[in-house]
């Protein structure tokens with residue numbers, strides 16, 4: 284078995300990310316040595332529960348874990364206080380104690396809600412992440428951020444809380460809808476652009492195999508992304524500095540998502556367009572070579588990501604700029620950007636003149 288491991292070094296709260304294939308049906312074995320109790324609750328959404336709950340429970344039962352299960356309707360709309368409240372009620376009914384554990388079986392939505400429940404129930408209980416989307420395996424399950432949405436905005440209530448283990452079984456990606464896979468790839472390419480030129484080259488060379496879900500390639504890709512995210516977040520656990528680099532393309536992406544109404548563009552699609560606009564800004568402000576912007580654009584097209592905005596879907600450049608000024612990450616209404624010097628090296632906290640921002644966005648509207 285090809286089992287890869289990334290250690291996230293956070294002193295007393297360090298944990299491992301295991302990456303490979305056929306890991307889900309051995310989850311009991313992996314949990315055996317790291318959990319202080321035999322009692323827990325497995326939580327998934329309606330899709331991941333239907334697909335993977337049984338395998339998970341059978342493996343846990345083999346190791347004498349007593350695990351009950353709970354699920355909610357799939358989708359971002361469920362990442363709210365009502366569902367979190369129902370989950371707390373279930374945990375109370377099940378009489379979980381402070382050593383009992385939670386398992387999050389799903390994409391970022393499940394990971395975020397279950398992580399927040401684990402962070403807060405009885406002031407914190409152990410939890411395990413089993414990310415089932417590419418986005419969750421390379422991004423949301425690593426770094427310790429948990430959250431729910433409020434009607435007034437995404438991820439407004441949350442906590443920093445680390446899991447005891449993350450289990451990335453790349454085989455689970457085989458049932459993922461194509462659009463979700465492609466969405467995750469936008470984040471994968473982001474790591475190459477901001478942190479690792481060799482990784483970007485590797486992705487370009489192997490993209491056909493990655494899109495065909497070759498397990499050894501997926502294992503390599505997920506592992507490298509986890510290493511990169513873990514190293515950045517371990518150095519800056521609560522996002523006061525370098526971690527901001529991971530927001531490359533995201534200031535613009537969030538504005539695109541807000542203005543177009545969530546759902547028109549997936550998060551990854553918005554990130555792809557946001558990344559290209561950030562590259563354009565970098566050409567003027569950081570000397571980023573235009574040929575590199577073209578290279579990234581061609582690569583996104585090959586992956587199946589959009590590289591421009593449809594004018595009817597984003598109202599106006601004004602509305603995008605306004606959304607950026609209202610973003611919760613904005614300092615005093617002035618959006619900050621992550622820009623790139625060249626592929627593999629980025630700088631955070633950059634200010635961009637509004638006129639340049641407008642001009643660069645306009646270039647991407649078709």
Ligand SMILES: NC(=O)c1ccc[n+]([C@@H]2O[C@H](COP(=O)([O-])OP(=O)(O)OC[C@H]3O[C@@H](n4cnc5c(N)ncnc54)[C@H](O)[C@@H]3O)[C@@H](O)[C@H]2O)c1
Nearest residue numbers: 330357358390391392393415416418419423428455458459
């Ligand atoms: N905590 C963080 O650091 C962090 C980082 C990035 C994103 N996020 C959050 O993650 C969420 C997005 O995560 P996501 O893209 O994984 O979305 P998601 O969890 O909604 O999953 C997408 C869809 O795929 C389905 N699905 C999941 N795994 C599947 C599988 N293996 N086979 C078939 N279908 C499957 C889900 O049921 C859902 O319908 C957002 O809420 C975002 O805010 C959090």
Ligand SMILES: [Zn+2]
Nearest residue numbers: 470533550554
């Ligand atoms: Zn993202």
